[in-house]
Amino acid sequence: MRKIIASAAAVALSAGLATASPAVARGGDHHHANDSQRLVKGVTVNGILQHLRAFQAIADRNDGNRASGLSGHVASLDYVAKRLKKAGYNVTKQPFTFAFSRDLAPATLSQTAPEAKDFETHSFDYSGSGDVTGTVVPIDLVLPPPAEPGSTSGCEAADFPAAPTGDAVALMQRGTCTFADKANNAAAAGYDAAIIFNEGQEGRQELLTGTLGEPVAIPVVGLSFADGQSLAQTDGAQVHVTTSTENDPNRTTYNLIADLPKKQARKVKHPDQVVVVGAHLDSVAAGPGINDNGSGSATILEIAEELAEAKPRALQRPVRFAFWGAEEAGLLGAEHYVANLTPEQLSTIYANLNFDMLGSTNYVRFVYDGNGSEGGQAGPAGSDAIESIFTDWFDRKNLASAATDFDGRSDYGPFIDAGIPAGGLFSGAEGVKTEEQAATYGGTAGAAYDACYHAECDDMSNISTKALHELGDAAAHATWVMLTAKQGLHPDGSIAPKKFSKKSAGLTPGSLHHSVR
Numbered sequence: 001m002r003k004i005i006a007s008a009a010a011v012a013l014s015a016g017l018a019t020a021s022p023a024v025a026r027g028g029d030h031h032h033a034n035d036s037q038r039l040v041k042g043v044t045v046n047g048i049l050q051h052l053r054a055f056q057a058i059a060d061r062n063d064g065n066r067a068s069g070l071s072g073h074v075a076s077l078d079y080v081a082k083r084l085k086k087a088g089y090n091v092t093k094q095p096f097t098f099a100f101s102r103d104l105a106p107a108t109l110s111q112t113a114p115e116a117k118d119f120e121t122h123s124f125d126y127s128g129s130g131d132v133t134g135t136v137v138p139i140d141l142v143l144p145p146p147a148e149p150g151s152t153s154g155c156e157a158a159d160f161p162a163a164p165t166g167d168a169v170a171l172m173q174r175g176t177c178t179f180a181d182k183a184n185n186a187a188a189a190g191y192d193a194a195i196i197f198n199e200g201q202e203g204r205q206e207l208l209t210g211t212l213g214e215p216v217a218i219p220v221v222g223l224s225f226a227d228g229q230s231l232a233q234t235d236g237a238q239v240h241v242t243t244s245t246e247n248d249p250n251r252t253t254y255n256l257i258a259d260l261p262k263k264q265a266r267k268v269k270h271p272d273q274v275v276v277v278g279a280h281l282d283s284v285a286a287g288p289g290i291n292d293n294g295s296g297s298a299t300i301l302e303i304a305e306e307l308a309e310a311k312p313r314a315l316q317r318p319v320r321f322a323f324w325g326a327e328e329a330g331l332l333g334a335e336h337y338v339a340n341l342t343p344e345q346l347s348t349i350y351a352n353l354n355f356d357m358l359g360s361t362n363y364v365r366f367v368y369d370g371n372g373s374e375g376g377q378a379g380p381a382g383s384d385a386i387e388s389i390f391t392d393w394f395d396r397k398n399l400a401s402a403a404t405d406f407d408g409r410s411d412y413g414p415f416i417d418a419g420i421p422a423g424g425l426f427s428g429a430e431g432v433k434t435e436e437q438a439a440t441y442g443g444t445a446g447a448a449y450d451a452c453y454h455a456e457c458d459d460m461s462n463i464s465t466k467a468l469h470e471l472g473d474a475a476a477h478a479t480w481v482m483l484t485a486k487q488g489l490h491p492d493g494s495i496a497p498k499k500f501s502k503k504s505a506g507l508t509p510g511s512l513h514h515s516v517r
Contacts, residue, residue, distance in 0.1 A: 042306035051298035059288030069100040069251040089258040100251030102285035105244040125211035134167030145200030151175030154182035160189035197228020219243040273317035273350035280327030295359035334411035352415040354424035363427035369403035376405030382489030386423030
């Protein structure tokens with residue numbers, strides 16, 4: 001048992017305000033002051049790394065990955081379930097089916113005429129398999145690109161001219177409609193393969209990858225904006241495209257749900273205010289997913305174990321630790337969980353804390369922007385208070401933090417769509433660190449937050465222990481505050497969720513973690 005050190009700091013959610021602020025524990029609440037630090041001190045980088053090493057070993061034994069629908073994810077699930085059962089939790093595996101896709105071999109794309117040239121490419125999830133050499137046909141491109149995303153390339157059947165004689169390859173531009181719409185329209189128009197390149201605005205220039213959502217009949221691969229523009233401006237271009245994929249529309253995978261044991265749950269003051277603390281357990285098929293999202297899963301597993309060890313005496317509300325499946329296929333595990341709650345069950349979900357990628361090597365301390373203060377869409381009522389728990393913590397530690405939008409790219413999406421307050425942490429993915437961020441957080445400007453995002457190299461060498469320490473402490477602290485604060489997110493202690501649609505939240509199809517448009 002780790003030595004747990006107590007201190008005299010406590011935090012409560014402020015009643016009726018959009019922020020949470022430190023509060024001095026008084027009288028009978030003194031044990032709350034100790035417990036927050038007990039959990040933070042108990043959650044250690046070494047503990048998180050122990051779980052990450054286990055995930056790495058699992059991936060090593062299972063074709064180098066822990067993807068949903070494959071043996072590595074099942075083994076990861078079994079490992080987490082064993083640890084949680086040993087810690088005393090009631091553990092449930094929730095099965096569901098999903099459309100499974102993976103590459104059996106890397107996709108290739110090369111120009112064969114008028115001159116030979118190789119391009120960096122990647123197949124889209126659910127791409128068909130094929131070997132196509134054909135004429136490139138640009139489809140309603142906007143070059144140079146518009147100032148704001150808005151290309152409709154390939155979004156309508158009328159965009160496609162008749163396919164030329166012989167094999168034909170549609171060249172399309174990212175934009176307003178889903179990748180699936182583009183690919184299916186190309187196939188319906190008689191094209192034998194499709195290339196979709198990035199649109200060209202800042203943040204939309206790198207090699208484009210994403211998901212089609214369900215299997216399509218033709219090979220579909222991505223390109224960077226520069227390569228796509230080059231190909232579009234080459235008269236008489238012909239290309240050779242190869243993909244080798246496996247698609248299964250009905251593969252079974254699982255969520256893992258862990259609740260407090262009944263003996264402890266009976267002591268909770270508000271059993272109908274469940275705090276769901278979640279992280280996705282699956283990796284992409286291309287790699288072991290140690291940062292994405294072994295880091296989030298390992299952190300909440302460590303928090304769960306230390307919470308059980310601390311034996312808290314006065315929880316205001318129960319915790320439910322959730323390890324989501326098939327996030328990389330489009331948040332499918334969290335969506336299945338939320339969609340299968342009855343209205344009564346849904347009404348008991350007090351809030352969702354989401355932890356996705358906490359160990360990026362070129363990290364920023366990103367906090368989900370619950371109040372929309374940075375220009376994005378605000379979360380449901382109460383999300384602002386959750387954001388403040390994290391930002392106040394970092395402020396007291398003299399650590400800078402930055403807001404990141406609720407853009408629908410992780411498992412909070414289905415919760416905020418249902419009107420449930422949410423928040424959490426993120427250390428950065430494929431986005432590029434700015435000069436200003438490098439000056440504030442260290443690291444390398446002009447480089448990705450995670451250079452191994454969705455890649456084979458996302459292994460144990462792709463982890464910042466400093467990021468794990470700083471974000472892991474904040475995650476433990478926020479979890480404890482959400483469970484123990486006597487004051488709720490509203491003056492009456494309730495959530496009172498408001499209607500919150502995907503459209504109003506900006507969570508249109510395509511904003512998922514593995515982009516669909």
